Amino acid sequence: MSKLKNVVVSQEEILEQNQYMQKATTLLAKRYRDKDLPLAHVHSYGCQQNVNDGEKIKGMLAQMGYGFCDSPDSADLVIYNTCAVRENAEDRVFGNVGALKHNKKRNPNMIIGLCGCMMQQQHIADKIKNSYSHVDIVFGTHALHHLPQIMHNALIDNKRIFEISQSDGVIAEGLPIRHDGTIKANLPIMYGCNNFCTYCIVPFVRGRERSRNAEDIIQEAKKLVSDGYKEITLLGQNVNSYGNDLEDGINFAELLKQLNAIDGDFWIRFMTSHPKDCSKELVDMMADCQKVCNHIHLPVQSGSDRVLKLMNRKYTSQAYLELAKYAKEKIPNLSLTSDIIVGFPGEEYEDFCQTLDLIKKVEYNSLFTFIYSKRVGTKAAEMPDNVSKEQKGLWFRELLAAQQIIGSKKYGAYVGKRQKVLVEGEGKIQGNITGRNEASMIVDFVGDKSLVGSFVDVKIIGAKNSYLIGELEG
Ligand code: 5AD
Numbered sequence: 001m002s003k004l005k006n007v008v009v010s011q012e013e014i015l016e017q018n019q020y021m022q023k024a025t026t027l028l029a030k031r032y033r034d035k036d037l038p039l040a041h042v043h044s045y046g047c048q049q050n051v052n053d054g055e056k057i058k059g060m061l062a063q064m065g066y067g068f069c070d071s072p073d074s075a076d077l078v079i080y081n082t083c084a085v086r087e088n089a090e091d092r093v094f095g096n097v098g099a100l101k102h103n104k105k106r107n108p109n110m111i112i113g114l115c116g117c118m119m120q121q122q123h124i125a126d127k128i129k130n131s132y133s134h135v136d137i138v139f140g141t142h143a144l145h146h147l148p149q150i151m152h153n154a155l156i157d158n159k160r161i162f163e164i165s166q167s168d169g170v171i172a173e174g175l176p177i178r179h180d181g182t183i184k185a186n187l188p189i190m191y192g193c194n195n196f197c198t199y200c201i202v203p204f205v206r207g208r209e210r211s212r213n214a215e216d217i218i219q220e221a222k223k224l225v226s227d228g229y230k231e232i233t234l235l236g237q238n239v240n241s242y243g244n245d246l247e248d249g250i251n252f253a254e255l256l257k258q259l260n261a262i263d264g265d266f267w268i269r270f271m272t273s274h275p276k277d278c279s280k281e282l283v284d285m286m287a288d289c290q291k292v293c294n295h296i297h298l299p300v301q302s303g304s305d306r307v308l309k310l311m312n313r314k315y316t317s318q319a320y321l322e323l324a325k326y327a328k329e330k331i332p333n334l335s336l337t338s339d340i341i342v343g344f345p346g347e348e349y350e351d352f353c354q355t356l357d358l359i360k361k362v363e364y365n366s367l368f369t370f371i372y373s374k375r376v377g378t379k380a381a382e383m384p385d386n387v388s389k390e391q392k393g394l395w396f397r398e399l400l401a402a403q404q405i406i407g408s409k410k411y412g413a414y415v416g417k418r419q420k421v422l423v424e425g426e427g428k429i430q431g432n433i434t435g436r437n438e439a440s441m442i443v444d445f446v447g448d449k450s451l452v453g454s455f456v457d458v459k460i461i462g463a464k465n466s467y468l469i470g471e472l473e474g
């Protein structure tokens, strides 16, 4: 075993939770004796890591005997798996939790649970405790694998349960999982973050970086492939530092190589890559691995060195541009995407213009753009912030307009090209099906539903702002 033992939850503890699942099953059978199945509504906000946690929650609940429903209206149990990365995500959660008061009035037996990144923050858990008395259970990110015990206790009596332990985080292997889809799956390779970018709450709510053992990851990937999944996205806050905490010397590039060697026709993606650790070795490995998509999501956040320093990003715009250039030269048809924060405390218009400059140089396929959101407890929250909301809004729109021009040029350049597409579902227009190419761009084309879940070759015949139009090749 290569993993430092203290972060891995022991098999005895996992076994104990399995026993709680069995006990919960008996309690549920008694409580809902007139019903076929008690129903749970589980909703995850935010990033793919959170979605993956939500799938584990559903896996554990399914084992306890819950079925699932899409709305809280018909649910016996509601769990909101929350996100703390920006204020608007938090506001949405508070709004939706407030609305559950009416559901609970209609169905007093309903159990309401909140978990995830928001709940890991003490001031939020306290707010729920004091002002949202209809919420029954609250647990933080480090208590996910205790859900069976928490549910068991909630079913035994009506006491409210709060489990928010301060911890550097653990790794719990062997939890049941119920994937949301059948074509694409997420596979966490590591948890937590050590970077402490000054705007970001993630290191505070998800603990320190810890890597899963390569054997566990490879086994899970093999199972996904044999279950018919065609795309696996490797997850980590900073996948490039995979293995730094392991004793066997494995790094992310080597892990990619091992995953690429698994038999079968499937794609490998990964998220997210921190530019400070994205090595040439990794780029070279991507170029060598056939199954690894030619797409890197490489969040730059800002094009101004002054702002990057304030953000504690540990690279310069020059270093970023050199890396992007190297990657473009090495990986044919590389698609680069990025995250940008507008209106960081202390950012001035000249800094913002440097961001505009950088996106024009890199020519991203697409961007995820955010207005800076103050997060309690982070360093940036203490920095003077003199730019008004209105001003930030103007910069934000200027950024979108600039990217729109770049995006349409990039999308337009695909017209006439042949693309391998993974078909994901029916298209918006009747008779169309839709999927994504390796660059993760949406491709819509006429085709039969029976192709959903398979790879097809498509000729691109048109380009819109956010998707391509194709024609199935015979
Ligand atoms: N405000 C705005 N955007 C943020 N992000 C993270 N924290 C904040 C914040 N406080 C963005 C970053 C990150 C993405 C996942 O979310 O761009 O890359």
Ligand code: SF4
Residues within 6 Å of the ligand: 193, 194, 195, 196, 197, 200, 201, 202, 203, 237, 238, 274
């Ligand atoms: Fe947040 Fe920075 Fe860690 Fe990403 S790398 S999760 S932005 S602290």
